[in-house]
Amino acid sequence: MGIIVNRDVSVIVQGITGRQGQFHTKLMLEYGTKIVAGVTPGKGGTEVHGVPVYDTVAEAIHEHKVDASIIFVPAPFAASAALEALENGVKIVVIITEHIPVKDTIKVISYAKRIGAMIIGPNTPGIITPGECKIGIMPHHIYEPGNVGMISRSGTLSYEIAASLTRSGIGQSTCIGIGGDPVVGMSFVDVLRLFREDPRTDAIVIIGEVGGNLEEVAAEYIIKENYSKPLVAFIAGRYVPPEKRMGHAGAIVMGRTGSAESKINALKKAGVEIAQKPSDIAVLLKRLIRR
Amino acid sequence: MKLVEYEAKDVLKRYGIPVPQGIVVTSVEEAYKAACKLKPPFAVKAQVPVSGRGKAGGILFAYSPDEVKVIAEKLLGMHIKGLPVKSLLIEEKLSIKKELYFGITVSRVDQTYIMIASQEGGVDIEEIAERSPEKVMTLRLDPWLGLQPYHARLAARFMRYSGDALLSLENIFQSIYRAGMDYDAELIEVNPLAETIDGNFVALDARIVVDDNALFRHKELQEKYFELLSPHEREAAKHDLAYVDLDGDLGIICNGAGLTMATIDVVHLFGGRPANFLDVGGGASPERIAAAVKMLLLNPKVKVILINILGGITRCDEVAKGILDALRSTGIKKPLAVRLVGTNEEQGRRMLSELGISVVDSMEDAVRQAVGMVRGDGRDGDYR
Structure with missing residues (x-):
């Protein structure tokens, strides 16, 4: 099973005819993801890797049953693409696009909440339930089906860690990138809640980084809910300077908010095992799962 | 992208928010001339985009153009938190009854903008919130509704104003919100927002941080952004x-x-x-x-x-x-x-x-x- 996505989810690709959209549509199809349609304004009536392309989401919805959308639309137009999906009843929207203005993201997330839809990202590698479905851009050969869930704010660092888990014989239930932007749809807490109810997930890896306080909020949630599944975390950016944006729009320490130290202390207090370096995660997990 | 004080105040002025009379200068000569055109006493303020300028000695007061000259000599070329002071803002110093705080910022946890209002201003808002949380109110804003007049009035009431003062604050708060949204600000704050002894409200200092990802909508800022790197x-x-x-x-x-x-x-x-x-x-x-x-x-x-x-x-x-x-x-x-x-x-x-x-x-x-x-x-x- 895993969370949010499985082999039955039908997906549309918005921005399917762009370079990224075409490339990843091919990879997702190869992985077994059910991609039923693509949308690019002005390219309706064409096909990409056998997938029919429509000018509007409304037309795609009219012709197909659609559960989720993945967005590869350039930043200036991405928010509007997400709203188009939401207003047409798509309940899971994965926004890969980086550099969307935060004002636009805020509007999208606010609307999604009102209608009870789920936003993953922006600035995310997406979500994968290994062996079943991926809605994203991650290199899928590094994942193996298994019982560890993963939540990450970054892309390549989550690949690094997934690959190291797989090498150590630890498979994954679902891996989700919540996104590297300051404001993102799904939070650590939202995903932790889903993993708690997922019978296939026995332990969870949290990959955080400097900036904001979503990790601290997750720590409070873990304490308050007396979270029952073992957790391991790695926080990137212990040695980065304050007031500087470290690649991700969201990775910036502002005054006293957002330091790696504060996150590590909060998570430790909540009983989460802290990995000093990425390769320690597999070691810690093995110890916890055996227990 | 952080705007410096005078840039932020230029924005406020455009939205009809009162700011003190002031002139931006880049040399000692200009500083003297500017002071001659303004009414004493003066505030001489280093234009660097960092908070805590005052504590770092970047804001000084003068009572005559000659004194402004001496201070300008001292400030120009000085470094504040690693940044060189290349320009100064010479302003008329006002007589103040009370200092307040008003700002709009992005809250990651709330996934939206929040309004922050404080009965006390002039120091870091985090500091006030920690020391006297009862003096600070925050309100989550629905981005589709924006800052409504009644939200602005809630803030003015929280600051204990009524009558004409309440209505003029309502106006100012709404203008600050509009400026923030138009400029794609992650943060727009007026601190302190001063009540003068003659009962007017004036933005004594202002900070605007523009979302780097939105610079494509603000071509005039995009060039400046590259200069700052x-x-x-x-x-x-x-x-x-x-x-x-x-x-x-x-x-x-x-x-x-x-x-x-x-x-x-x-x-x-x-x-x-x-x-x-x-x-x-x-x-x-x-x-x-x-x-x-x-x-x-x-x-x-x-x-x-x-x-x-x-x-x-x-x-x-x-x-x-x-x-x-x-x-x-x-x-x-x-x-x-x-x-x-x-x-x-x-x-x-x-x-x-x-x-x-x-x-x-x-x-x-x-x-x-x-x-x-x-x-x-x-x-x-x-x-x-």
Whole structure:
């Protein structure tokens, strides 16, 4: 099973005819993801890797049953693409696009909440339930089906860690990138809640980084809910300077908010095992799962 | 992008928010002349985009144009939190009854904008919120509704105003919100917002931080943004690289922000000192890799270059080509520690090994090797 996505989810690709959209549509199809349609304004009536392309989401919805959308639309137009999906009843929207203005993201997330839809990202590698479905851009050969869930704010660092888990014989239930932007749809807490109810997930890896306080909020949630599944975390950016944006729009320490130290202390207090370096995660997990 | 005070005040003025009479100057001469045109007493304020300017000695008061001249001499050329003071704002100093705070900012946890109002101003809002939380109110705003007049009135009432004062504050708060939204501000704050002894409200100081990702909607700011970058950052931006200067000697190139930060952390754990953060992003082309390597080859601070590329979709042969191009075009040789995993891995390794550059599989091995190379004693770095 895993969370949010499985082999039955039908997906549309918005921005399917762009370079990224075409490339990843091919990879997702190869992985077994059910991609039923693509949308690019002005390219309706064409096909990409056998997938029919429509000018509007409304037309795609009219012709197909659609559960989720993945967005590869350039930043200036991405928010509007997400709203188009939401207003047409798509309940899971994965926004890969980086550099969307935060004002636009805020509007999208606010609307999604009102209608009870789920936003993953922006600035995310997406979500994968290994062996079943991926809605994203991650290199899928590094994942193996298994019982560890993963939540990450970054892309390549989550690949690094997934690959190291797989090498150590630890498979994954679902891996989700919540996104590297300051404001993102799904939070650590939202995903932790889903993993708690997922019978296939026995332990969870949290990959955080400097900036904001979503990790601290997750720590409070873990304490308050007396979270029952073992957790391991790695926080990137212990040695980065304050007031500087470290690649991700969201990775910036502002005054006293957002330091790696504060996150590590909060998570430790909540009983989460802290990995000093990425390769320690597999070691810690093995110890916890055996227990 | 942080606007300096006078830029932020120019924005406020455009939205009809009262600010003190003032003139921006870049020389002592101009400072004197400006003071002659204004009414004493004066505030002389260093224009650098950092908070805590006052405490750092960047805001001084004067009672005559001659005194302004002396202060200008002192402030111009001074550094505040590492930034040189290139311009000053000379303002008429007002007689103040009360200092308040009003701001709009992005709250990550609330996933929306929040309004922050405080009965006390003039110091950092975090400080007030910690010391006297009862003096601060915050309100989540629905981005589709915006800051409604009744929201603004709630803030004015919280500050204990009524009658005409309430109505004029309502106006000011709404204008601040509009300015913030129009400029794509992550933060717009007026601190202090002063009530003068004659009962007017004036923005004594203001900060605006514009969302870098929204600069494409603000062409006039985009140029200034590039001017504010350090030479290294500007060079990196030209090639679409995310770059930050650090103070060590081990150059770092990675793909992905999280992996780059994690690599910096692991370098520290193994006893090394990173010279920079450099993220080439996903699916980096040979040109982008070459530009990144070239930057570090040309930076005299960098003794050794550590390249950590975990390519899902990045092609290793293209990464290798980029590295080789940079070496060839600069003619500079520096020790390289390379970790390269992804598509066409074998080909990439072969291309590099022909030049005597060995490639390792794991990030930690590459870090260990690189730290050892900096040390130059033939031993790898140790985990501490």
